[in-house]
Amino acid sequence: MAESGMVIIGAGEAGARAAVELRARGWPGTITIVGEEKWGPYERPPLSKRQLLADDEQTPVHILREEMLVEHNIRLLTGRPAVHIDRSGHFVEVADGSRLRYERLLLATGARPRKLPIAGPVGEKLIYLRTFDDALNLRPRLAAGRRIAVIGGGFIGLEVAATAVERGCAVTLIEIGPRILMRAVPSEIAALMEARHRAAGVTFKLGAGLERIAETADGFELLLADQTVVRCDEVVIGIGAVPETTLAAECGLEIENGVKADERLATSDPAIFAAGDCCSFPHVRYGGRRIRLEAWRNAQDQGIHAAGNMLGANEPYRAIPWFWSDQYDLTLQVAGLPEFGVSTAVRELGGSAKLMFHLEEDGTLAAVSGIGPSSAIAKAVRIGEKLVERRASIDAVRLADPGVKLKSLL
Amino acid sequence: MTAEDWIEACAAADIDDEDVIRFDHGDRTFAIYRNAKNQYFATDGFCTHERVHLANGLVMGNLIECPKHNGRFDITTGEAKRAPACEKLNTYPVKVEAGKVYIRID
Numbered sequence: 001m002a003e004s005g006m007v008i009i010g011a012g013e014a015g016a017r018a019a020v021e022l023r024a025r026g027w028p029g030t031i032t033i034v035g036e037e038k039w040g041p042y043e044r045p046p047l048s049k050r051q052l053l054a055d056d057e058q059t060p061v062h063i064l065r066e067e068m069l070v071e072h073n074i075r076l077l078t079g080r081p082a083v084h085i086d087r088s089g090h091f092v093e094v095a096d097g098s099r100l101r102y103e104r105l106l107l108a109t110g111a112r113p114r115k116l117p118i119a120g121p122v123g124e125k126l127i128y129l130r131t132f133d134d135a136l137n138l139r140p141r142l143a144a145g146r147r148i149a150v151i152g153g154g155f156i157g158l159e160v161a162a163t164a165v166e167r168g169c170a171v172t173l174i175e176i177g178p179r180i181l182m183r184a185v186p187s188e189i190a191a192l193m194e195a196r197h198r199a200a201g202v203t204f205k206l207g208a209g210l211e212r213i214a215e216t217a218d219g220f221e222l223l224l225a226d227q228t229v230v231r232c233d234e235v236v237i238g239i240g241a242v243p244e245t246t247l248a249a250e251c252g253l254e255i256e257n258g259v260k261a262d263e264r265l266a267t268s269d270p271a272i273f274a275a276g277d278c279c280s281f282p283h284v285r286y287g288g289r290r291i292r293l294e295a296w297r298n299a300q301d302q303g304i305h306a307a308g309n310m311l312g313a314n315e316p317y318r319a320i321p322w323f324w325s326d327q328y329d330l331t332l333q334v335a336g337l338p339e340f341g342v343s344t345a346v347r348e349l350g351g352s353a354k355l356m357f358h359l360e361e362d363g364t365l366a367a368v369s370g371i372g373p374s375s376a377i378a379k380a381v382r383i384g385e386k387l388v389e390r391r392a393s394i395d396a397v398r399l400a401d402p403g404v405k406l407k408s409l410l
Numbered sequence: 411m412t413a414e415d416w417i418e419a420c421a422a423a424d425i426d427d428e429d430v431i432r433f434d435h436g437d438r439t440f441a442i443y444r445n446a447k448n449q450y451f452a453t454d455g456f457c458t459h460e461r462v463h464l465a466n467g468l469v470m471g472n473l474i475e476c477p478k479h480n481g482r483f484d485i486t487t488g489e490a491k492r493a494p495a496c497e498k499l500n501t502y503p504v505k506v507e508a509g510k511v512y513i514r515i516d
Contacts, residue, residue: 017493046460063494297480300494324478375432378466378477407428 003030004101006310007092009082009247010108011035013044013296014276016063017303018106018310023072025311031074032100034092036081039132040064045296047135048159049326052142053166060132085251087269104271104310107248107259108303111241111277111294116151122215127236129156141234144168149222149232151210153180155325157238158193162327164236165200172203172230174222179206183240184323186338189371192352196328205230241294243278256280258292263316265306273310275302284316285389286337286366295323320385331374335385336367345396349376357384357400363393380406416505416512422450423509430474430485432465435515440502441465442511443485445472450504451485452513458490458497 006022008015011033019031035041042060051057069076077094084093085105092100113128127138138160142148148164150157153175161171173180181190194204209225213235222230243258254260254268258280265273265281274281276299280292301319308315324333330352341358348354353372360366368384370377383406387394398404419433425444432455433440439455441464457464457476467477473491475482481495488499503514 020493374463374466374477379468382468382475382477405426407426 002101004090004103005030005032006104006106007100007102008033008106008108009085009092010106010110010244010276010278011037011039011041011076011078012108012110012276013041013063013299014110014303014306015106015108016041017300018108018275018307019064019074020068020072021304021307022310023074025308027311029103031072033074033076034080034082034094034100035076035078037131037133038079040069040076040078042132043296044130047132048129048156049163051132051135052139052160052163055139058136082247085247085272087251087272090271102271104273106303106306106310107267107272107274107278108276108299108306109244109247109259109278110299111243113237114240114242116210116213116237116239118213122213122220125215125220125235126213127234129160129236129238130241138236142167142169146170146234147219147232148172148234148236149174149220149230150236150238152238152240153177153204153206154183154238154240155181157236158197158327159325160236160238161197161202162200165197165202166328170203171201172205172232173197174205174208174210174224174230176209177207180204185332185334186344186356186358186369188346188356189332189354189369192354192371193327193330193332196330196352200328241277243280243292245278248274248278256290263288264309264314265302265317266309273306275299275306281317283321283337284318285320285391286340289337291321291337293321293323295321297322318389320388322381322385326374329373330371331377332369332371333377333381334367334369335381336365336388338367338369340366343396345399347380347400347402349402351376353377355380355384357394357396359396363396364391365394365399383407383410386410415514417515419452419511419513421509422506422511425450425511428469428471430465430467430469432463433513438515439463440513440515441474442504442513443469443474445469445485450506450511452502452504453483453485453488453499457481457483457495458499459494464499 041063080095148169150173212223219233248259259274261274261281282288322335338358345357353376355370358367428446430443443451462478482492488501
């Protein structure tokens, strides 16, 4: 076995950023990323949007280009999953039989799509979207005139619906909950996004449980709980993701809605850290509430942060959760955790643009959410994020008044 | 250089203190900035990482932050200051005369 170094399991956003940061902070030894996919780390946000539209894009947008790997001397092993972690021996076993000894190990294993519990040949024809190869598989199926059923009104489902409509498909979106975006977005904002989808021609079946999917001569037939039938050519499933914890559980690390980490992103083994979609951690800004985030920025920030702590920085992770979703000409953004708010100040920006400030009992700002064209809300949400970070306490009347410049509140 | 090389972009007062606006000219897009010291700068309008309008981002000191991926650039030099931005932005000369902002595009 070669020299002991820094090993990162998972060649996604978090793993890639961690590798670069380890080198930037001066780690002199080896840095190895082990990835299951054949591709090196790439950007996932475009998979449900631009890369479903652009027929000529045959490769993903790489995060670590060849020259960066060389410059930072990062070893990238793709197409071979890590299969075992030996904690007492401090090594990782890779599918090709090789062993990687580690000083510190980072688990950046991500999440995998939650599967519909449908077995058999029909189950194999359902489409999930997580990887670039998934996007390549889906793209030609979204041809003009085709009937697409999307199961799940979360971000992936909605972004695929918007893209499919843009390609000229007829889209029906089926959601078991009473509205779309139940989990992460306030209802007023979700309602504006739903209206935008309806205007584009998407048919919604809300509060609609799925009873059965059957294959027909020309596609699929979906039977809903209320006995309505939806006929379609393709079924795309976006019902959430499950943190990838197989390796962590197998080697006895604590698991709690993901790989359980502390506020420094260390797992129950001090030599092993976790970052990104697979990692649950207590958030210091929110009273130590244990959360897990499936978001691009969190993966980036946690990868960078974990790298520092792998080298002994010993800092709690404090970044405010933030995510966006682009659908049609609208962007939706949330900074902070809206469920920590007990009251709301709404700032109407005209048209379908709106900001909501979620205030805690004592008036501090817990979160900001917004929807509208990017030009209308992006700056505001970013300023809001800074206010959340500072635990600013701001009069609700001023927050709601479009005449008050948000920057003046910083 | 002749007087014609300078293009009138906006009124100086159109840009708030420590802020940025988008300026489209022909088929190109630019970002024009004013910092807290009342100095004006201009760069390409799109982030070098993805085609995102920097004018929707936040100016902090002499840095512009991309509104989508939080890459940062120095508005005075165009230099990339934070990942995922790694490629420099083009910058353009700016002058303010009689309350108007002019930029010179190559």
